[in-house]
Amino acid sequence: MRERLPQTIHALRKLTGHTRIVGISAATGENVRNTMVRVKGLVDALPRQTYLELLDVDEDEDNRVNFDAQETEDFEVITDARFPGQYRIVGKQIERIVAMTNWDYYEASQRFVRIIEAQGISDALEAKGAQQGDLIMIGE
The missing domain is CATH 3.30.300.350 (GTP-binding protein OBG, C-terminal domain)
Structure with a gap:
């Protein structure tokens, strides 16, 4: 795969329109740490939302699941x-x-x-x- 990496990156850039595409390898660890640091930075920069907002659910009591009330x-x-x-x-x-x-x-x-x-x-x-x-x- 390493020998096809330049062609793969070029094809992905063309297909997605993104320029920041990097090849990583879980087997060798190449670029994994750098990618994780960058992803963490992107996630940290996102606005804070509650899980209900992410799911597009109203915070009404009717929509909540009460696990204590669940019958076995x-x-x-x-x-x-x-x-x-x-x-x-x-x-x-x-x-x-x-x-x-x-x-x-x-x-x-x-x-x-x-x-x-x-x-x-x-x-x-x-x-x-x-x-x-x-x-x-x-x-x-």
């Missing part, structure tokens, strides 16, 4: 007296998480434990009487 995804822990020690968790979100998890990775099971604890599923299982070693199934 519903799930249900199903048990059957004919099958003691077996529990089934049913819920769209947890079933989607299970389907999207790549179980080939060691960290996947650790992440899944954190998710079911955060969603209150562990507490719900304990409340239904689930113990270490019981069979827990997710989904139909």
Whole structure:
């Protein structure tokens, strides 16, 4: 690419009408620091705007998202007296998480434990009487 750099810069200048075009290389670090310093200077020179102005959103209360008011995804822990020690968790979100998890990775099971604890599923299982070693199934 280095041998084509002059032609590429010339073509970009012609196409965009900009004259300050510089080739950089993440692999070698060439011109990266200089470019970052220049970009920071340009960003610092921009007028300060709130994120709402950038998104062109009114600051009305109606447009705001209240994360505290968000309900957690519903799930249900199903048990059957004919099958003691077996529990089934049913819920769209947890079933989607299970389907999207790549179980080939060691960290996947650790992440899944954190998710079911955060969603209150562990507490719900304990409340239904689930113990270490019981069979827990997710989904139909």
